[in-house]
Amino acid sequence: MDPNELVEVVREDNHTALSRLGSAKALYADTGGDMDAEPVL
Numbered sequence: 001m002d003p004n005e006l007v008e009v010v011r012e013d014n015h016t017a018l019s020r021l022g023s024a025k026a027l028y029a030d031t032g033g034d035m036d037a038e039p040v041l
Contacts, residue, residue, distance in 0.1 A: 020026050031039040
């Protein structure tokens with residue numbers, strides 16, 4: 001496996017998680033779905 005193949009495999013295996021980075025869903029995921037003030041802060 002060359003470096004380009006590795007990057008492609010990681011992207012495919014983590015497509016959903018990577019697509020959420022930088023989105024509104026990232027905060028929800030980081031807090032485990034707990035959107036109360038304390039976990040968010």
